[in-house]
Structure formats: C-alpha cells, structure tokens
Amino acid sequence: MVCAGTGCVACGSLQLRERLAAELEKRGLCDEVQLVITGCNGFCAEGPIVVVYPEGIFYKKLTPEDVPFLVEEHFLKGRPVEKFLYTVPSAKEKVPLMKDIPFFQHQVLRALRNRGLIDAENINEYIARDGYSALHKVLSSMKPEEVIEEVKLSGLRGRGGAGFPTGKKWEEGRRYTSFPKYVICNGDEGDPGAFMDRSVLEADPHAVLEGMAICGYATDSHQGYVYVRAEYPLAIQRLNIAIEQAKSYGLLGKDIFGSGFDFEIGIYPGAGAFVCGESTALMYSLEGKRGMPRIKPPRSTEAGLWGQPTVLNNVETFANVPSILLNGSSWFASMGTSGSKGTKVFALTGAVQNVGLIEVPMGTTLRKIVFDIGGGISDKREYKAVQIGGPSGACLPAFLLDTEVDFDSLDDAGAMMGSGGLVVMNDLTCMVDTARFFTDFSVDESCGKCVPCRIGMKVMLNILHRIIRGEGTIEDIDHLKQLGKHIKESSHCGLGKSAPNPVLSTIRYFREEYEAHIIDKRCPSLVCVDLIKFQVVPEKCKMCGLCKKACPSEAIAWEKKTTAVIDLEKCIRCRSCIQACKFWAIE
Amino acid sequence: MTKLTIEDLKRIKEEVRSSTLLREGGFRAKITIHMGTCGIAAGARKLMSAVLKEIEERKTQDVMVTTSGCAGLCSREPMATVEIQGKPPVKYCDLNEEKIKEIFLHHAIQGEIVEAYALARGSETTY
Numbered sequence: 001m002v003c004a005g006t007g008c009v010a011c012g013s014l015q016l017r018e019r020l021a022a023e024l025e026k027r028g029l030c031d032e033v034q035l036v037i038t039g040c041n042g043f044c045a046e047g048p049i050v051v052v053y054p055e056g057i058f059y060k061k062l063t064p065e066d067v068p069f070l071v072e073e074h075f076l077k078g079r080p081v082e083k084f085l086y087t088v089p090s091a092k093e094k095v096p097l098m099k100d101i102p103f104f105q106h107q108v109l110r111a112l113r114n115r116g117l118i119d120a121e122n123i124n125e126y127i128a129r130d131g132y133s134a135l136h137k138v139l140s141s142m143k144p145e146e147v148i149e150e151v152k153l154s155g156l157r158g159r160g161g162a163g164f165p166t167g168k169k170w171e172e173g174r175r176y177t178s179f180p181k182y183v184i185c186n187g188d189e190g191d192p193g194a195f196m197d198r199s200v201l202e203a204d205p206h207a208v209l210e211g212m213a214i215c216g217y218a219t220d221s222h223q224g225y226v227y228v229r230a231e232y233p234l235a236i237q238r239l240n241i242a243i244e245q246a247k248s249y250g251l252l253g254k255d256i257f258g259s260g261f262d263f264e265i266g267i268y269p270g271a272g273a274f275v276c277g278e279s280t281a282l283m284y285s286l287e288g289k290r291g292m293p294r295i296k297p298p299r300s301t302e303a304g305l306w307g308q309p310t311v312l313n314n315v316e317t318f319a320n321v322p323s324i325l326l327n328g329s330s331w332f333a334s335m336g337t338s339g340s341k342g343t344k345v346f347a348l349t350g351a352v353q354n355v356g357l358i359e360v361p362m363g364t365t366l367r368k369i370v371f372d373i374g375g376g377i378s379d380k381r382e383y384k385a386v387q388i389g390g391p392s393g394a395c396l397p398a399f400l401l402d403t404e405v406d407f408d409s410l411d412d413a414g415a416m417m418g419s420g421g422l423v424v425m426n427d428l429t430c431m432v433d434t435a436r437f438f439t440d441f442s443v444d445e446s447c448g449k450c451v452p453c454r455i456g457m458k459v460m461l462n463i464l465h466r467i468i469r470g471e472g473t474i475e476d477i478d479h480l481k482q483l484g485k486h487i488k489e490s491s492h493c494g495l496g497k498s499a500p501n502p503v504l505s506t507i508r509y510f511r512e513e514y515e516a517h518i519i520d521k522r523c524p525s526l527v528c529v530d531l532i533k534f535q536v537v538p539e540k541c542k543m544c545g546l547c548k549k550a551c552p553s554e555a556i557a558w559e560k561k562t563t564a565v566i567d568l569e570k571c572i573r574c575r576s577c578i579q580a581c582k583f584w585a586i587e
Numbered sequence: 588m589t590k591l592t593i594e595d596l597k598r599i600k601e602e603v604r605s606s607t608l609l610r611e612g613g614f615r616a617k618i619t620i621h622m623g624t625c626g627i628a629a630g631a632r633k634l635m636s637a638v639l640k641e642i643e644e645r646k647t648q649d650v651m652v653t654t655s656g657c658a659g660l661c662s663r664e665p666m667a668t669v670e671i672q673g674k675p676p677v678k679y680c681d682l683n684e685e686k687i688k689e690i691f692l693h694h695a696i697q698g699e700i701v702e703a704y705a706l707a708r709g710s711e712t713t714y
Contacts, residue, residue, distance in 0.1 A: 094702050095677060095700055095702055095705040095706075095707065095708050096707055096708070097675075097707060097708055097709045098678070098707040098708065098709040098710060098711055099709060099711075100707075101706070101707050103659075103660060104659075104707065104711050107659070107711065109711055112659070115655075115656055115657060115658065115659060115711075116619070116621055116655050116656065116657070116658035116659070116668065116711075117655060117710075118655060119653050119654055119655055120654075120655065120656050121654070124599050124602070124603045125603055127596055127599045127600050127603065128599065128600045128602075128603035128604050130600070132591075132596060133593075133596060136593050136596060140593070195624075195625075195661075198623075198624060199623055199624075199656065199657045202623045202624060202656045202657065203623060203655065203656020203657055204656065232624075234623070234624050234627070235624075249590075249591045249595075250590030250591050251591060255590065256590075257590070257591070257592065257593070258590060258592065353662075354660060354662060354663075355660075355661055355662035356657075356659045356660040356661040356662060356663075357657055357659045357661060358659065
C-alpha cells in the first residue's frame with residue numbers, strides 16, 4: 001500500500017509507486033505482490049509511507065532510489081529492511097536484543113553466570129542467584145566421596161592451563177590422611193593480556209569461596225587460602241568483604257549449616273612474580289620463602305603447603321564447582337568436546353573490534369571467537385595470528401582458525417589452552433619480534449633454579465635479538481629449534497618446559513618471516529626498526545599526507561599532490577608514519 | 588549473627604529477588620554501574636557520582652543505584668544497565684557523565700530508552 005495522500009504525493013510517492021511497479025515487474029513478482037494506492041495514511045510527517053501486508057510492516061521516507069534494495073530484501077528474500085522501518089521515538093525496536101548481538105550471542109555463561117547481574121559486595125545478591133545452596137546440598141545430603149565422584153563425572157579439567165582432571169586431583173587430596181590439609185585457590189594470573197581471574201574475583205567472589213568450601217569438604221580440609229596478585233587491589237578488597245560477609249552468615253567458619261564441617265579462608269597477596277603461578281613455587285611463596293618450583297613427585301596433593309596434603313585449583317575451576325554440584329555432572333558434561341567439558345573463559349585482546357572477557361563452550365572455533373565474538377580485526381587490518389596460552393603458548397596462523405578450543409586440539413597445534421589469554425595480532429605484527437617479546441618475558445621471569453631455563457632461554461633471546469638486528473644466519477633457525485627442544489625436555493617446571501613454545505610455534509608457522517629477516521635483511525611487517533630504511537616508495541605513495549600528520553619529530557616533508565619525503569636526520573625511527581600509512585608506502 | 592539455615596537462604600533469596608526485581612522493593616527503576624577494574628579505569632566512578640548527584644538534587648525516591656562487575660565488553664566501558672520495572676534491562680556503553688545524566692533523565696525517570704547510547708536490551712543467556 002503506497003500512500004497517495006497529498007502529503008505523500010508532495011514528497012514523491014507517485015514516483016515511488018512507478019519505481020516499485022517497475023522493480024516488481026523486473027523481478028517477476030507482479031503476481032505475488034499487489035501494489036495498491038491508498039488515501040492519506042495520516043502520518044504525513046514521515047511520508048512517503050508504504051505499508052506491506054499481511055504483516056503490516058510500516059516503511060517511512062522512502063525514495064525511488066531505495067526501491068531496488070527494498071524489493072530485493074523484503075519481497076525476494078523476505079527480510080524487512082530495518083533502516084526504512086518506522087520506529088516510535090521512544091520505542092525499543094532499534095536497540096537490538098542481547099541475544100542478537102554476536103558478541104553476546106555466541107557466549108555461554110557458567111563461570112561468569114553472575115557477571116554484571118549482582119553486586120559483588122553484597123552476599124544477599126549472590127544468595128538470590130542460588131548462591132551457597134550447592135554448599136548446603138553437599139553438606140546436608142552428600143558424602144565427600146560422592147562429591148568427588150560427581151566432579152569426576154562432570155569431566156571438569158583445571159582451568160589454570162594444564163587441564164589436569166579436577167575430580168582426580170581431589171581424590172588424590174582425599175587419599176592422604178596427614179592433617180591439617182589445605183585448599184589453595186590460584187589467582188596469580190600473570191600472562192600478558194590475561195584478566196580472567198581478576199574479573200571473576202571482582203564480579204563474583206562468593207562463587208570462588210563456595211567452590212573452595214565444597215573442595216574442603218570433599219578433601220577433608222578445613223583451611224583454604226586464596227593466593228592473589230597484589231596488583232589486583234579491587235579483587236582483594238572484594239574478596240575480603242566477601243569472606244567477612246560469609247563468616248557473619250556462618251557460611252564460613254565453624255559448623256557451617258550446623259553440619260559440623262568447619263572451613264576458614266584466608267587471602268595471601270602475591271608480589272607479582274610470574275613463576276609463583278606454578279603450584280609448588282606458589283606454596284613456597286605462601287610459606288614466606290622464595291618462590292621457586294621444586295621437582296615433582298611428590299605432588300602437592302601428597303606434600304604441598306608446609307609439607308601437608310594440598311589441593312590447588314585455579315579461580316575459574318573453583319567458580320565452576322558450585323553449579324556442577326547444584327545441576328549435576330551430566331548437565332556440566334552436556335557442553336563441550338569429548339575430552340574437554342563445559343566452557344572456558346578467555347580474555348580477548350589485541351587487534352579485534354570487541355576487546356573483552358568472554359566465555360564460550362569448549363570446542364568453539366578460533367574463527368568464531370575472533371570474527372563473530374571479537375567482531376573481526378580492528379582498523380581495517382588483516383588477521384595474522386592469534387596468540388593463545390601466553391608465554392607458554394603459541395601463535396596460530398590463519399589456516400588454523402578452524403581449530404576448536406579444547407585442551408587436546410590446542411596441544412596438537414603446538415599451542416596450549418593456558419589460563420585463557422587470547423591476543424589477536426594483525427598484519428602490522430612481526431612474528432619474530434613477537435617471539436622475542438615472549439622470550440624476553442620468560443627470561444625476566446625465570447626463577448633461575450634450573451640451567452636450561454635460566455641459560456637456555458637467554459641464549460635463545462640473544463639469537464632472536466641478532467636476527468631482529470639483521471645479523472642472523474640461516475643456521476640460527478635450526479639452532480633455535482634444537483635449543484627449544486632441549487629446554488622443553490630438561491627444565492624442572494612447567495614454565496621452563498613451555499617457555500620455548502612462542503619461538504617454536506612462530507618458526508613452525510611463520511618460518512618465512514625468519515628467513516626474510518635473515519636472508520633479505522627485511523622485516524615484512526615493518527616492525528624491526530634496524531631493518532627499515534624509512535624511505536617513501538614513490539610508486540606506492542598516494543600523497544595523502546597522513547604520515548606527515550603522524551610524525552612527532554617533523555621529519556616528513558609533504559605538500560598537497562606531492563610524494564612525501566622523510567628526512568633521516570630528523571627521523572627518530574618511531575614507526576608512527578608506518579602505522580599511519582594505509583598503502584605500505586614506507587619501507 | 589547467628590548461623591544460617593537453608594530456610595534463611597531461601598528467605599534471603601526471596602527478599603533479594605523481590606527487591607532487586609523491583610516488584611516490592613518500592614523502586615521503579617534500577618541503575619547498575621559496572622565497576623570492574625576496566626570500568627573504573629574508564630571512569631565508572633564519575634558515572635556513579637553523577638547519578639548519585641542527580642538523585643540527590645531531584646530528590647528521586649524510586650530509582651535504585653547499585654554496582655556490579657565487568658559486563659564483559661571491556662573495550663566499551665564505562666557501561667551501565669538500566670532496568671525499568673517489568674521491562675527488559677538495557678545496557679549502555681561508552682558512557683561519560685553527560686551521557687549518564689541524559690540516560691538518568693530520559694530512561695530512569697521518563698522511561699524512554701536513549702537509543703543513541705544503548706548497546707542492547709535483554710539479558711545474557713546463562714546455563
């Protein structure tokens with residue numbers, strides 16, 4: 001129905017009708033769609049008006065130019081065209097539903113089920129979301145063995161990175177009968193770009209406390225500690241408040257729910273050494289000693305904190321526990337892959353549109369995470385790699401984007417799940433430099449106890465520096481691979497065993513970039529400044545002047561319709577021009 | 588305080604449900620400011636002060652203000668959620684003091700969603 005009241009006719013509704021008739025004819029839709037001219041619709045302000053029945057869809061302010069698109073979308077494909085729709089000024093139709101926004105649509109919230117919904121500093125709001133009812137269920141109706149069995153059946157694996165089956169760890173913890181025993185929550189999150197634990201502790205601290213109390217009951221322990229980085233003041237503050245509130249309600253302390261079970265939780269702020277995220281180093285640090293890993297066995301479940309049996313799990317692992325006990329193991333195991341059940345929280349950062357904290361079912365592909373949830377690469381750049389697993393992890397190239405995130409398939413790709421840092425990198429990222437960055441990190445954070453990690457990583461770093469300066473030789477690549485292999489095999493702890501991964505994975509997937517640095521003395525991504533000439537390529541320069549605007553040291557001469565020229569005397573090699581240039585015209 | 592029993596848990600749950608779900612709490616609207624580290628770094632505390640100041644100046648009685656953790660989309664912080672009794676909550680992103688005042692006036696007081704700043708309505712699915 002095309003309105004042909006005076007108002008709409010004055011706005012061009014007759015031309016609109018003609019165009020509609022022609023378009024419907026062209027598409028062969030004349031028999032299905034009847035075109036009717038109506039009298040004044042009454043809403044002249046928004047004319048020309050077209051109403052489509054039977055749905056009664058109301059289009060406003062249409063022009064003849066809009067017609068081809070409208071006909072194709074609405075009449076051919078059956079999709080009402082949002083942008084022409086009329087909406088009441090205060091109506092909500094224009095604001096999409098959460099479930100229709102890709103960022104939220106593909107997420108499944110379990111560990112983060114209370115995010116954004118409750119006040120973390122008010123225990124009542126946690127209780128209103130079924131908080132502490134799992135603890136009550138466990139204490140009033142389940143034996144410790146049944147709790148362990150339930151966790152085992154759920155298939156929950158440690159979310160700190162290594163993926164050790166949680167139920168099995170608890171079973172071990174229960175088996176040893178030297179008292180006292182301890183429960184530790186590992187919140188020493190140190191991977192660059194990772195902030196999962198912090199967000200969970202800030203948003204929902206009681207979920208972690210409840211998970212720890214359940215673990216205490218299952219493993220016959222009465223004392224828990226949360227080891228959390230001192231750099232997370234808000235998390236510590238909210239944990240403190242949460243513990244106080246839980247105590248005042250008798251949900252921590254003596255005789256919880258009148259069941260006779262006692263459980264206390266203390267907080268220990270860690271000083272921020274990366275190695276203290278390793279379980280044995282963490283326990284030494286908690287004892288007040290220097291944080292250095294020791295050789296296992298004995299495992300911590302046999303001799304951990306102060307030599308006593310200790311069960312240590314990650315923040316996210318504990319946050320998953322209450323809902324497993326409340327909803328049952330089969331509920332938990334209904335999601336995920338055969339070897340990895342449930343969901344995983346990731347801190348999605350780097351060169352994506354939507355930076356944030358996400359939780360997805362195990363088995364979600366990297367492509368879905370980067371392009372659907374992350375919204376793709378920002379600044380119209382190209383995807384190059386995704387770094388998963390932090391300094392222990394790997395950089396995965398485009399052809400591995402369909403890898404499913406679970407513990408086993410990431411292992412197969414030479415990466416690891418890690419605690420959940422996901423850094424997306426674009427085409428302005430040099431993979432040799434990235435390997436250098438993570439190796440530098442590992443060298444800084446190595447505790448120095450064992451030779452392969454302390455010396456080996458330093459040697460790797462020196463070689464990488466040489467390659468980046470353009471002084472590498474082709475033998476260096478094999479040397480790096482060999483060194484990496486030995487360091488992996490002979491280091492004491494998990495950190496050393498995985499520290500060469502960033503180098504090994506970039507050689508495996510981006511060998512050509514190493515070769516470009518070594519053979520052509522060229523950095524393809526224009527990152528390594530020693531290999532950049534800082535010259536404008538006249539053929540590529542579009543004379544737009546963006547480089548001049550970006551230059552902080554006035555080293556670029558440019559005027560309208562002239563090619564830019566860089567004065568190397570003034571150039572401070574900061575790469576601002578390279579980042580500003582959209583045409584790769586600076587070499 | 589005395590030890591809680593399961594009955595107490597249920598009672599608290601009901602009490603909080605009714606007050607936060609705005610049915611019987613005497614509130615018509617609820618504003619949640621997302622105050623994780625990311626939100627605070629982006630300026631969530633200023634939003635909080637701005638809202639509290641508006642409430643004080645207007646002597647508003649029926650709008651509840653509360654805080655919560657990170658809403659997940661850290662790059663669009665500061666964020667806030669406004670919920671009017673009986674309607675799905677609406678999330679706003681990339682806020683500042685001016686915007687939150689506008690939202691307070693139009694959405695919390697007058698009930699009209701400020702489309703320009705709104706990200707989404709409804710809740711996330713939890714399992």
